[in-house]
Amino acid sequence: MPNxxxxxxxxxxxxxxxxxxxxxxRKLLGLLSADSAQSYAELGERLHLSAPAVHDRxxxxxxxxxxxxxxxxxxxxxxxxxxxxxxLVNTKNVVSTKRLLTLNNLPEIEExxxxxxxxxxxxxxxxxxxxxxxxxxxxxxxxEGVDGTRSYIxxxxxxxxxxxxxx
Amino acid sequence: MPNxxxxxxxxxxxxxxxxxxxxxxRKLLGLLSADSAQSYAELGERLHLSAPAVHDRxxxxxxxxxxxxxxxxxxxxxxxxxxxxxxLVNTKNVVSTKRLLTLNNLPEIEExxxxxxxxxxxxxxxxxxxxxxxxxxxxxxxxEGVDGTRSYIxxxxxxxxxxxxxx
DNA sequence: TATGAAAACCTAAACAA
DNA sequence: TTGTTTAGGTTTTCATA
Numbered sequence: 386m387p388n389x390x391x392x393x394x395x396x397x398x399x400x401x402x403x404x405x406x407x408x409x410x411r412k413l414l415g416l417l418s419a420d421s422a423q424s425y426a427e428l429g430e431r432l433h434l435s436a437p438a439v440h441d442r443x444x445x446x447x448x449x450x451x452x453x454x455x456x457x458x459x460x461x462x463x464x465x466x467x468x469x470x471x472x473l474v475n476t477k478n479v480v481s482t483k484r485l486l487t488l489n490n491l492p493e494i495e496e497x498x499x500x501x502x503x504x505x506x507x508x509x510x511x512x513x514x515x516x517x518x519x520x521x522x523x524x525x526x527x528x529e530g531v532d533g534t535r536s537y538i539x540x541x542x543x544x545x546x547x548x549x550x551x552x
Numbered sequence: 553m554p555n556x557x558x559x560x561x562x563x564x565x566x567x568x569x570x571x572x573x574x575x576x577x578r579k580l581l582g583l584l585s586a587d588s589a590q591s592y593a594e595l596g597e598r599l600h601l602s603a604p605a606v607h608d609r610x611x612x613x614x615x616x617x618x619x620x621x622x623x624x625x626x627x628x629x630x631x632x633x634x635x636x637x638x639x640l641v642n643t644k645n646v647v648s649t650k651r652l653l654t655l656n657n658l659p660e661i662e663e664x665x666x667x668x669x670x671x672x673x674x675x676x677x678x679x680x681x682x683x684x685x686x687x688x689x690x691x692x693x694x695x696e697g698v699d700g701t702r703s704y705i706x707x708x709x710x711x712x713x714x715x716x717x718x719x
Numbered sequence: 720t721a722t723g724a725a726a727a728c729c730t731a732a733a734c735a736a
Numbered sequence: 737t738t739g740t741t742t743a744g745g746t747t748t749t750c751a752t753a
Contacts, residue, residue, distance in 0.1 A: 403629065426740095458619065498709045
């Protein structure tokens with residue numbers, strides 16, 4: 386029979402529960418979310434820890450899903466996607482929302498969220514030029530049950546980062 | 553007198569100009585934007601390149617700003633930020649927009665863009681709970697010249713990634 | 720309060736890029 | 737050489753008995 390501790394851990398591992406993190410974990414996450422290319426020795430210096438101790442923490446944070454991945458941040462303009470926009474799509478009902486969600490593999494779509502309200506979907510899209518947006522909007526509006534779209538063209542980006550792990 | 557190639561390069565290096573990228577670069581960027589922890593040997597295998605050749609390309613892509621950074625992707629829920637929302641802020645004029653932009657260091661704010669239309673700002677925010685959003689909206693609405701806000705609470709996230717470097 | 724399990728840390732050493 | 741990873745051993749923490 387599993388003891389109490391094991392049961393508690395099992396419950397804690399339920400999807401989307403916050404992880405148990407101390408101040409050092411949060412500081413480490415902050416450092417890694419800014420630059421994950423630092424060596425463990427360097428991180429250890431900032432955290433007053435040895436390199437293997439940092440390594441252990443990183444391993445645990447990855448195992449627990451707090452760190453989902455380490456990725457390269459690409460400059461959209463440099464790869465030819467110069468126009469950023471948010472598109473709010475109104476759908477008639479849940480069925481049409483599901484049809485819309487099948488567009489998830491389009492390379493222009495960077496984010497896709499369902500939002501509360503009138504069966505809506507929020508998209509963050511990055512396209513080559515205005516024509517790219519026009520084409521994309523066409524694909525969206527062709528979907529049965531899509532009532533309409535409202536686009537917000539981005540002029541300047543002032544902040545673009547991940548979740549702040551600070552308490 | 554500088555030759556044609558030098559002139560072209562100088563012009564190309566202007567801010568926000570697309571970089572010159574071949575198909576291998578784009579494939580490499582695709583791999584790195586999914587997982588930057590792969591070894592050069594592994595990447596080389598997928599690209600039919602030697603490890604040092606991959607290393608050279610990565611170095612160039614970083615130098616040219618195509619790769620802006622390599623960062624750890626943090627799970628917002630796991631660090632206690634369970635509520636994601638987009639907030640569209642209407643401001644009276646450019647001066648009030650600038651005042652709003654001074655909130656850029658708030659930890660709840662993940663993205664901040666000015667958008668075309670009626671002097672608007674689009675925010676992507678991640679907060680602890682609904683009260684966190686209420687508090688944040690309070691701070692925004694306290695700013696002189698802020699007409700109003702419209703919030704889109706995210707129910708589910710289906711796609712959340714960086715720019716697709718494919719052509 | 721006592722105690723055993725688990726976690727966190729360090730040094731040292733092996734290993735890989 | 738530098739950086740990553742494993743191993744071994746000590747201390748701390750913490751949930752129970």
